[in-house]
Amino acid sequence: xxxxxxxxxxxxxxxxIEDMDAAALLADKGYDANHLVDAIEERGAEVxxxxxxxxxxxxxxxxxLYKERxxxxxxxxxxxxxxxxxxxxxKLLVNFMGFVKLAAIAIWxx
Numbered sequence: 407x408x409x410x411x412x413x414x415x416x417x418x419x420x421x422x423i424e425d426m427d428a429a430a431l432l433a434d435k436g437y438d439a440n441h442l443v444d445a446i447e448e449r450g451a452e453v454x455x456x457x458x459x460x461x462x463x464x465x466x467x468x469x470x471l472y473k474e475r476x477x478x479x480x481x482x483x484x485x486x487x488x489x490x491x492x493x494x495x496x497k498l499l500v501n502f503m504g505f506v507k508l509a510a511i512a513i514w515x516x
Contacts, residue, residue: 438457485513
């Protein structure tokens with residue numbers, strides 16, 4: 407889900423976690439906001455977001471689990487190598503997601 411250039415990604419974060427059923431949520435420092443951390447904790451998930459440097463009270467987080475986020479980032483970078491995914495040629499979501507799944511399988515099989 408993308409946002410316009412001047413809009414911060416955190417603006418849509420609450421919508422993304424609305425029906426979340428996960429043990430933990432991994433995100434970068436850009437998502438370190440009290441309102442989002444509270445919403446994640448209310449859903450019973452572990453917050454794995456490093457605190458921003460300017461926080462008065464530095465919140466603890468699982469650094470080992472946070473390192474797993476790198477695997478996710480690398481996967482998306484590989485997925486974007488498929489031109490059809492990166493440029494979103496398909497107008498219909500079902501067609502686009504079909505190719506995303508096909509590309510993910512191709513990455514997995516490498």
